[in-house]
Amino acid sequence: MKTMQHSCDEVRMAALARLDGEPAGLTSGEVDAHVAGCRSCQAVLPGLTALHADLGQVDYERGDVDLWPSLQGPVAGRPRRALREGWAIAGLAAVLVAWRLAQLLVDLPTPVVNSVVPLVLTVVVLRRLTGDPFTIQLSAHQLQQKGAS
């Protein structure tokens, strides 16, 4: 007997979830009862089931690749972030101390510049250090929307 409480999509989704070993939202009895009375699902589900099995056999990691030769140079030559940050902050501190000493030892005629330069320098260095690859996360959907606009 046909059960029309659930749509074909709901039933097929549940059948696939069951194949994935996931809770499906519908009981096996509900799925089976719908399929037993639905020609469309009887036609589609075997294909989806076979596809599910085939997807488990695909060699996704295909081909021989070796990225290391092209990464080796940049990795060896590029100081890591913490090291770069350390050097940048040490450099900033040295410049600020030197600037302060110059202020104490030399009678500079422009007090505004005296106080603004260290501030600007600090802001610039900190701004340079805050590049963050984790902050650029756009979903493909957002990207498509951005592209469409």
Added chain:
Amino acid sequence: MEDLSAIQRCRRGVAEAFRHLVERYQRRALAHARALTGDDADAADAAQEAFLDAFRNLDRFDEAREFYPWFYVLLRNRCFKQRARFRDRAGASELVDRAASDGGSREDVHDLRTALDRLGSEDRELIVLKHLDGWTYDELAERLEIPRGTVMSRLYHARQRLLAQMTGPQGETR
């Protein structure tokens, strides 16, 4: 060598230790990057840049976690950037998903891999994460930041589109 040991050595300045991570994860990274970009060359570029990002940011890696899920965030960002670059190159009128918009008749689709290549990148990513990595619906939901019900629905529709690529449109649903 274990991942953690390699990461700790990298942090101490032994750049060569990073090789372990590259060699262990490069095939998986390229599979994911290919799913996201739909192109071998773009995938290789994105994976390479993502590994460099990882190396530069190893100090921010939480040793209590696994390396690859952390790396995957970097890889995904690089792939989106790569696709954005492609979109800029190709012009605004062209679709982002080359694979999905790639011409060719249905008769040309001889195997599952070709059909996968013709799927949209969101569908492909989900299928690869599910079937290559074996992520559960809950893991997919957490890492892709979408509800579990959306994972279930998107996976279903992705598989249905894949099947349609291979066999033609399926019967109508009610």
